[in-house]
Amino acid sequence: MPSVARRYGSGDAAGPFERPSRSTDDALRAPVVLMVSGGADSTALLVLAATSALDIEDGRGRAHIARERLHVLHVNHRLRGIDADEDEEFVRDLAARYGIPCTIRRVDVAALAAASPDGNVENAGREVRYSEATRLANELSAQLGTPRSAARILTAHTANDRAETFVMNAIRGTGASGLSSIPRRRNRVVRPLLDRTHDELCEFLRMRGIVWREDDTNADTRYLRAYVRHEVMPVLERRNPRVVASLSTTCDILSDEDAYLTAVAARTLRDLTRRTGEGALALDAARLSACEVAIARRVVRAAILEVCPDARLEARHIAQVLTLVAAGAGSASIPMGAEARVEYGLLFLRARAPKAHDFAGWLEVPGELPLGDPRPGRTSAHLSARLLPAPDGADIPALALSHGREWAGTSVLLDASACGIDASMGGRLWVDSPHPGDVLCPLGMHGQSKKVSDLLNEARIPAAERPLVPVVRTSPTGPVVWVAGIRADERARCTSRTSHLLELSLRTA
Incomplete structure (x- = not known):
């Protein structure tokens, strides 16, 4: 975002004997990719870049x-048959005329x-053009070491394009x-011709005796x-x-x-x-x-x-979510797999509904x-189990309580024998998602049963996330x-008679 000083030109220039920084040196060597279709505007961009001063937003001005x-x-684009091939040949010849390397990409x-x-x-x-330009810029940057x-x-958008x-x-x-x-600029993409009209660029080319290609479409x-x-x-x-100049000014203000x-x-x-998680976000709904x-x-x-970067958002989708926030409850689906739900005072946004089991x-x-099945870019999680001999003379129940507090419930110490695990031979436990009707006796409730x-619900786990609780x-x-991560069963708790501890841990990586 430009400051007032930057936009309107106040501030001191660097001193004449100031040594250029590494970033300045990189900016002076970095590649400049010209996106040229062969039309009047992009032809003018090529000529101007080769012969005149342009502001490409690298800190040097024009x-x-x-x-x-x-x-x-x-x-x-291979959309116009022989005309498209002639456009390609025209651009290749024009680039050669000014001694500029030219890359051609053909896409159906x-x-x-x-x-x-x-x-x-x-x-x-449009997506193909920018994708190819990004790929070429990255390749050239690697070659130049910048x-x-x-x-x-650089694209050849004009004031007319902006108004339209x-x-x-x-x-x-x-x-x-x-x-x-x-x-005028979005990341590396710069549009140095936004202050010029299409007619001005056509006149510039005529004065130079340079022709251009016309696209009938x-x-x-x-x-x-x-x-x-x-x-x-x-x-x-x-x-x-x-009107074109007026709208351009309006666009700058906006x-x-x-x-x-x-x-x-x-x-x-x-x-x-x-809260944040893989493909999920929770916001304070009240605030x-x-x-x-x-x-x-x-x-x-x-x-x-x-x-969900691929969500196809419209104003009505945003309004729908804000309606849920105002109501304090409810859910909505957004195109391309995003989901919104308000519960427990939070707005939960997810990329997709999790799969059970x-x-x-x-x-x-x-x-x-x-x-689960870890995929690139996802946070993986795993459960681990190990057996530990109970320390001689230790207060085993107190040790288990301290361990649970230290790990905030993500790791627990239980009585191995009470869990059906033989201390000398080991064993195994079954892990899956909650089932309808599941019951346990929560640790600390002295044998009283409770539905999972x-x-x-009491732990405020959103309904959409419950199938992912192991x-x-x-x-x-x-x-x-x-x-896992919520509560152990009272019947598996450690006692003073516990001889071997079963440590269960839930970890993410």
């Missing part, structure tokens, strides 16, 4: 880019779109982020952008000839304000987070409901995307049992020994 840093990328965008949920060719093409973050990917996107998003319905339209008003460009913008320009609110929402999300609605919307959106199996004593479901039994149909 400056010439060293030729050896430049690299052209052209993605052939139609096939990708057909396989995508929305079938949108434009979206598929940090990936120092690389730049503003109108398109307004037609669809959006918030401040959508109305901010195309940002840009005139097809069945596409929303083409409709806005050819049908809507001319009407607005008749009313205000400077972008700055959106960045500020996003930062506030990020801090609020951190403050409200009470969230007390937030200003503008911040609450952003917090919910950011939280959902944190647990996906870790059922025998726990050898001594031994270890993985809980009631125990989990229950240790003497056999698949035997009595419960330990509801």
Whole structure:
């Protein structure tokens, strides 16, 4: 987010004899990938990058880019037959004319779109272009030995593109982020031509005697952008000839304000987070409901995307979650597998509903049992068991109590014999999820029985998480020994007569 000093130019420049830092040196050597389609705007981008000063957001302001840093990328979408091949050849020749290396990537965008949920060719093409640009920037960074973050990917978006996107998003319905339209910079992607119009760039090319390629599909008003460009913008320009510049200024204002609110929402999300887990997040629902609605919307959106980056969010989904928060109870499903539930004063957000019984199996004593099927990026958990001789002269019940407190219930000491484990030969215990009707005698309740479901309810374990609580039994149909991390059974407790201790531990890694 730019400060007032940075945006409006106040502040002192570095001294003339100041030694450049390592990060400055990296910025001056890092690759600059030019995304060039062959149209007028991207052709102008290539020419300007090779011959003029551009601000690529590397801290130098408007400056010439060293030729050896430049690299052209052209993605052939294979949508327009021979015309697409001629675009490719045009870009290759233009890059060679200015002595800039050129990489061509050919992708069957139609096939990708057909396989995508929305079938949108434009979206598929855009995703492919940015994906290929990112891949190329990473490859070049590795070759040059510069940090990936120092690389730049330049696109040829203009003030016209920005105004059109503003109108398109307004037609669809959006918030401040959508109305901010195309940002000047997002991470490594920089758009140095946003202050120039398409007509200005065409005139620049004519003055240089440089031709460009025309894409006939840009005139097809069945596409929303083409409709806005050819049908809507001319009407607005008749009313205000400077509408493109006006909308660009509006986008800058909205972008700055959106960045500020996003930062506030990020801090609020951190403050409200009470629990985190693999694909799950719990927020303080009462404090969230007390937030200003503008911040609450952003917090919910950011939280959902944190647990489920592929969630397809719309304003109605955010409103639905906030309705649950205001009511203090209820649940809702969000497209692409995200779930929201309010209970126990918390808003629980999850990427998917957990599966019951996906870790059922025998726990050898001594031994270890993985809980579930660990996958890349997931936190793995396991149960372990071992046998220990009771220390001579020790107060065994007090030792077991102290151990449980030290490990906050994630590890317990039980009487091995009471759990059916032979001290000399070992044995095994059965582990699975809670069953309907499960009963135990919770440790400390002096033999009184309680349903496992009631125990989990009192421990405030959300309903969606209960199938993931491991229950240790003497056999698949035997009595419960330990509801892992919650409570052990009174009948398996250590006594002064205990000769061997069974240590059961629940660990995550």
